Amino acid sequence: xxxxxxxxxxxxxxxxxxxxxxxxxxxxxxxxxxxxxxxxxxxxxxxxxxxxxxxxxxxxxxxxxxxxxxxxxxxxxxxxxxxxxxxxxxxxxxxxxxxxxxxxxxxxxxxxxxxxxxxxxxxxxxxxxxxxxxxx
Amino acid sequence: xxxxxxxxxxxxxxxxxxxxxxxxxxxxxxxxxxxxxxxxxxxxxxxxxxxxxxxxxxxxxxxxxxxxxxxxxxxxxxxxxxxxxxxxxxxxxxxxxxxx
Numbered sequence: 001x002x003x004x005x006x007x008x009x010x011x012x013x014x015x016x017x018x019x020x021x022x023x024x025x026x027x028x029x030x031x032x033x034x035x036x037x038x039x040x041x042x043x044x045x046x047x048x049x050x051x052x053x054x055x056x057x058x059x060x061x062x063x064x065x066x067x068x069x070x071x072x073x074x075x076x077x078x079x080x081x082x083x084x085x086x087x088x089x090x091x092x093x094x095x096x097x098x099x100x101x102x103x104x105x106x107x108x109x110x111x112x113x114x115x116x117x118x119x120x121x122x123x124x125x126x127x128x129x130x131x132x133x134x135x136x
Numbered sequence: 137x138x139x140x141x142x143x144x145x146x147x148x149x150x151x152x153x154x155x156x157x158x159x160x161x162x163x164x165x166x167x168x169x170x171x172x173x174x175x176x177x178x179x180x181x182x183x184x185x186x187x188x189x190x191x192x193x194x195x196x197x198x199x200x201x202x203x204x205x206x207x208x209x210x211x212x213x214x215x216x217x218x219x220x221x222x223x224x225x226x227x228x229x230x231x232x233x234x235x236x
Contacts, residue, residue, distance in 0.1 A: 003150070007176055010146070013138065014187040019179075019198050026202050031172065031209045038213045039165060042220050060159035064152035071148035075141050091190050104196050116203045123207030131214035133221075 004028045015096040143184035150177035162228050164219075168212055175205045 004027040011020035094100045105113050150173060157170025179198045186194025220226055 003173070004176065007180060010143065010180060011183055014143065014183045016183045016187070016195050016198070019183060019195050022199065022202055023179075026206055027172075027176070031206060034209055034213055035165070035169065038217055041217060042165075042226065044226065057160050060156050064156045064159070067155070068145075068148040068152035072145045075144045075148075091187065095190065095192070096187075096195060100192055101195055101199070104192050105199065109196050112200060116200060119203065119207055123210050127210040127214040130211065131217050 001028065001032050004032065015091055017096050018098045018101045019096070140184050140188040144181055147177045147181040147184065150174075150180065164216055164226050164228050164231070167228060168209075168216065172205060172209065175201060 004023065008020045008023040008028070011017075011023055154170040154172075154174035154177060157173065158167050161167055161170070179201055182194040182198045182201070186192065186198075216226065219231060223231060225231070
């Protein structure tokens with residue numbers, strides 16, 4: 001959970017102010033509270049330790065670290081894309097602010113933004129319908 | 137300023153941690169959290185590339201990814217809740233049937 005807060009700090013580093021605020025509100029706020037509520041509702045007993053599948057565990061760790069190393073190597077050897085403005089150059093004024101992002105959202109991305117509201121409505125109705133004790 | 141390379145590397149490491157969590161752990165709540173971690177890793181890569189290319193499009197995509205993640209978390213946790221009521225377990229190995 002601390003990782004989600006620290007990611008918000010990373011977003012601030014990258015001049016993404018609105019995204020950083022959303023990260024704190026949506027992830028660290030809403031989604032984590034939802035997780036905590038479900039964990040509380042489930043009233044879990046102590047889990048037996050998962051020691052028996054050591055081989056599978058090693059394979060998974062090896063594959064994942066291989067993936068990470070491949071990506072890191074590719075980024076270091078080939079650079080990060082043809083459009084190389086560079087991190088050193090300051091972004092244009094107002095980059096990543098709420099005004100700039102919302103201007104994009106309501107002009108170029110207006111249709112996906114509206115579809116998003118439908119998605120959230122469907123998710124709310126679906127979650128309530130699934131989590132209800134008995135459907136009549 | 138920190139180079140973009142380091143943000144992409146952090147994103148790859150976070151994604152790898154999430155993938156290991158999905159593959160290794162058997163508790164479905166932990167698996168679900170690992171999926172959220174992988175989504176966050178993708179978000180970090182999007183924002184890093186957006187900053188690198190001075191384009192706002194990456195941040196718009198991150199906005200949509202966050203919306204989808206919130207919807208997914210709500211529905212997924214509701215399903216987990218119902219599964220636990222029905223089966224009294226959160227172990228993914230014991231939840232192998234798609235029917236009740």
